[in-house]
Amino acid sequence: MAEKDKKENKDNQPKFNSPFGGLGGNNKKPKFNPYWFYGLIAVVFIIANFFFSTSYGPVETNWSKVKTTMLANHDIKKIVVINDERAEIYLKSDRLDKYEQEFSGRFTKPSPEGPHFYFTIGSVETFERNLADAQKGSTQEILPEYKKERNWAGEILWTIGPFVLIILLWWWIFRRMSKGAGGGGAAGIFNVGKSQAKIFDKDSKVSTSFKDVAGLAEAKQEVEEIVEFLRSPDKYTKLGGKIPKGALLVGPPGTGKTLLAKAVAGEANVPFFSMSGSDFVEMFVGVGASRVRDLFKQAKEKAPCIVFIDEIDAIGRARGKNPNIGSNDERENTLNQLLTEMDGFDTNSGVIILAATNRPDILDRALMRAGRFDRQIHVELPDLNERKEIFQVHLKPIKIDKNMNVDFLAKQTPGFSGADIANVCNEAALIAARKNRESVGKQDFLDAVDRIIGGLEKKNKIISSEEKKTIAYHEAGHATISWLLEYAHPLIKVTIVPRGKALGAAWYLPEERSITTKEQLLDEMCSALGGRAAEELTFGRISSGAQNDLEKITKQAYAMVSILGMSKRVGNVSYYDSTGQSDYNFTKPYSEKTAELIDEEANLLINTQYKRALKILKENAEGHKKLAKLLLRKEVIFSENLEEIFGPRPWDEKKKEMEASEENGNGSKEGLEIKAKEDKGNDSGKDVKSA
Numbered sequence: 001m002a003e004k005d006k007k008e009n010k011d012n013q014p015k016f017n018s019p020f021g022g023l024g025g026n027n028k029k030p031k032f033n034p035y036w037f038y039g040l041i042a043v044v045f046i047i048a049n050f051f052f053s054t055s056y057g058p059v060e061t062n063w064s065k066v067k068t069t070m071l072a073n074h075d076i077k078k079i080v081v082i083n084d085e086r087a088e089i090y091l092k093s094d095r096l097d098k099y100e101q102e103f104s105g106r107f108t109k110p111s112p113e114g115p116h117f118y119f120t121i122g123s124v125e126t127f128e129r130n131l132a133d134a135q136k137g138s139t140q141e142i143l144p145e146y147k148k149e150r151n152w153a154g155e156i157l158w159t160i161g162p163f164v165l166i167i168l169l170w171w172w173i174f175r176r177m178s179k180g181a182g183g184g185g186a187a188g189i190f191n192v193g194k195s196q197a198k199i200f201d202k203d204s205k206v207s208t209s210f211k212d213v214a215g216l217a218e219a220k221q222e223v224e225e226i227v228e229f230l231r232s233p234d235k236y237t238k239l240g241g242k243i244p245k246g247a248l249l250v251g252p253p254g255t256g257k258t259l260l261a262k263a264v265a266g267e268a269n270v271p272f273f274s275m276s277g278s279d280f281v282e283m284f285v286g287v288g289a290s291r292v293r294d295l296f297k298q299a300k301e302k303a304p305c306i307v308f309i310d311e312i313d314a315i316g317r318a319r320g321k322n323p324n325i326g327s328n329d330e331r332e333n334t335l336n337q338l339l340t341e342m343d344g345f346d347t348n349s350g351v352i353i354l355a356a357t358n359r360p361d362i363l364d365r366a367l368m369r370a371g372r373f374d375r376q377i378h379v380e381l382p383d384l385n386e387r388k389e390i391f392q393v394h395l396k397p398i399k400i401d402k403n404m405n406v407d408f409l410a411k412q413t414p415g416f417s418g419a420d421i422a423n424v425c426n427e428a429a430l431i432a433a434r435k436n437r438e439s440v441g442k443q444d445f446l447d448a449v450d451r452i453i454g455g456l457e458k459k460n461k462i463i464s465s466e467e468k469k470t471i472a473y474h475e476a477g478h479a480t481i482s483w484l485l486e487y488a489h490p491l492i493k494v495t496i497v498p499r500g501k502a503l504g505a506a507w508y509l510p511e512e513r514s515i516t517t518k519e520q521l522l523d524e525m526c527s528a529l530g531g532r533a534a535e536e537l538t539f540g541r542i543s544s545g546a547q548n549d550l551e552k553i554t555k556q557a558y559a560m561v562s563i564l565g566m567s568k569r570v571g572n573v574s575y576y577d578s579t580g581q582s583d584y585n586f587t588k589p590y591s592e593k594t595a596e597l598i599d600e601e602a603n604l605l606i607n608t609q610y611k612r613a614l615k616i617l618k619e620n621a622e623g624h625k626k627l628a629k630l631l632l633r634k635e636v637i638f639s640e641n642l643e644e645i646f647g648p649r650p651w652d653e654k655k656k657e658m659e660a661s662e663e664n665g666n667g668s669k670e671g672l673e674i675k676a677k678e679d680k681g682n683d684s685g686k687d688v689k690s691a
Contacts, residue, residue, distance in 0.1 A: 058088060058110050059102060061117040067134045070117075071142075075099075079131075079144045080115065084124050087144070088115035198274045199298075208262040214393040215386030215418070216256055222247065222377045223260055226352055227268045230304045233350065244374035245342065246353035248312075250360045251379030254419030257356035260379065261308045264354065271305040273298065277314030280334050288315065288334030296341040296351070304350030312355040318364045335364060342372045361578070381417055384410050384512055390418050394425040401441040409445055412492075414510050424448045450507070454499040461498040469632065470535060471496045471504040474545050476628035477534025478506050478527060481616050483642045486651045487523035495636045503545065518566045525553045526609040526616075533613040534624065553609075557602040562590075567601040570594070620646070 066089060070076050075095040080088045091099065091114065103110065110116045121127040128144065135141045210220055229236060229243045236243060249257040265272035273295065280288040299307050315334045342353060355373065357363065367373065382390055387410040395406070413421060427448035432440040463471075475494050482488040489508035496504040513520075532546040560566040563576040575589045588595060617624055623645045630645075631637050643649075 058115040058118040061089070061119050063119055063121075063130065066117070066119065067130075071134050071138075073098075074138075074140050076142055077114070079142055081121065081124065081127070081144050081146045082149055084146070085120060086118055087121050087127065089117040089119075090114035091116045199271055199302075208259065208266045210263045210267055212393065213256060213259055213263050214389035215382045216260065216379060217386075219249070219256075219260060219377050219379045220263075222375065223264050223354075224267075226306075226354070227264055230268055230270050230306070230350065230352065233304070243350075244352065245371065246355065246373040247375040247377055248360070248368070248373040249354065249356040249377050249379055251358060252381060252417060253358050254417035255379045255381060256418045257358075257379050258310055259418070261310070261354055261356060264306060265308070268306060270350075271299075271302040273305065273307045275309060277309055277311045277316070280315050281331065288330055289337035292334060292337040292341055299351045304352075306352050306354060308354040308356075310356050312367075313357045313359045313362055316355075316357070316363045316367050318362060335367070339364075339366055339372065342367075381415060382421075384414075387413055387416065387421060390421045391425070394422050398425055398429050399439050401439045404440075404442060404445075408442070411509070412446070412449055414512060420452065423452060427451055450499070453507070454502060454505050456499065458498040463498070463503070467503075468496065469628075470539065470543055471545065472631045473534045473538045473624075473628045474531040474543075475504040475506055476624055476631055477530035477532075477613075477617060479530075479637075479642060480534075480620055480624045480627060480646070481530035481613055482506075482508065482527040483646055483649060484616055484620065485523040485527060487517075487520040488527040489524070490649075491639050491642060493636060493638045494631060496631055497635050502548075518560070521556060521560060521566070522605075522609060525556055525605070526613050528553045529606075529610045529613045530617065533610060533617055534628075537614065537617055537621070538625075538628075553606060554602070557605045558598065560605065561598050561601045567598075567605075570597055570601055 066076075070089065070091070073095075075091050075098065077090045077092045080090070082088060093112070096112070096116070099116070124146075131142075131144065210224065213220060226244070226247060233243055249260060251257055261274070265274065275295070280291050295307065299305050315331055315338065317331065317335075319332050319335065353373070360368075360376070368376075388406055391406050391409050409424075413424065416424070424445065425448075428440050428444040431447050431451075432444045435444075437444070475496055479491055479494045482491050489510045492507040492509050494504075494506045499505055528549045529546075531549055532542055535542050535545070561570050563574050565572040565574055590598075626645055627637070627642065630641060
């Protein structure tokens, strides 16, 4: 019974905060910090200096006081001249009480035996003459004694002290440099060429697994197969196949490339080396190549294993493309060594290279060839279903409302990456906490999306009534045209409350498209020009508020003409290099005559859509005016308000009918034909039509 009570007391013992940053109940020893040792030495030195070395010592005085007081009253026992520079006064023991007042209030007090006072003499001859003159006629004449003393400690300190200080300073600098460059160790500065890769093995296992990676079904299948290669290589090699040497994860920022690599580290029961591309780069020449050699040496020793290099574009940039003078720079040496190592070890050695980048277009072609990175795994932005899965992962730790619909959140975040969705969930929780709510609701998530896309609301921004009216008609122009055009993005809400850098904003819900037609691009361009057209029609003048719209449609027009081949006069040509491997040059890939033609066609597209926007607003002037006045009164309006003014969009009803028929599995012939036209592949479209 006593043992049981003792055990319970041990399990339930209170944990208190330790001064070393941990919990007092977990019996963990504090990590040693060298700065504690330095501080201890400093404290000991201060104590020794003030309480021992200077606790006894004579009090400084002058010759005048010695002559008129001490010699005149016969208080001096003897005078000792040290090194012909300093005279020390020894008082008689029965006369010390007379000078007690001079000793009091001082930190340093003389010892009872003496010396009690001291003063500096000019020269021995002058001092002796002055002493003899002061003792004329005295029956107790005092003759000075002379001594030679040497401060051995001071001489040694001043002789070797500077050298010791320089040595310690260099040692400290090298130690810090070796820590920052290649890790501390006995080798000191020579350890700078060692690899900085973090090793995850059975002792330091990663907790992330494939269950934590939502969406990315195809990419997960690829990396799962890589893990399977390492677990049972015989399954693949017995038929004559070769295990891939490397896989490159390619995709926009925030899509989960590094998370996939962490999941591989968590799932694979093999050592996992992880480092960033910038870890190879150092101020010392040749360090990058040395670290590459050391990394692959460690990997071969621990094979089978996985090596992951994040942001490989830091060292894998195409050679000869940098504007620096000369090509034999440190980065290219590192890349050359990496190319050699990746093609140097045996195919079935069990070392697989994983790398991640969001700039595959700037990577060197030699790095991308088969035999180095055999596979390119594209990690794209998540679609509707994948966003739903990602939301379900990030909503687990959040206390959400019972009526919260994850499908609604997935539809409200088109184009969001996994990192953006994680940010939305976090912002929604913070907004709900700021409003003292018990759970995170639908409105909190909508506010979080608005916060991420547009920025914070600035309701206190000073805007005149005339400016506010201009902004209202401008935003109403966008909303009116987008509502009345078939291929424009459906509107969610419009606001004239300043948010971020924008004075007004309109939120649209773009469709999940794989390809975009010319008609869709033209409708979007016309909708973007609706704000400028509304200003001209209503006020007879234009403002600078359309700058962002003009920038967007100008880029779009030039892309349609020179990249997408959507101009009859220019033809079906594209002057865009999607590989990014073209050499640096100062010439355009087309003639000056073609450049003038591209400018004319881009201007024609923009002017045509601007006239179209003016025409639509003139035909619907009453509805546009009513919408602008409603926006001035409410400041924020939604798609329901537009439906009350302009009526429902007929195209939305058709889409709903098509979606319903597709879900029921009995779509009409017309619906199937429309779907076939929107499909990427022509062959699949023919198959559907014939069916």
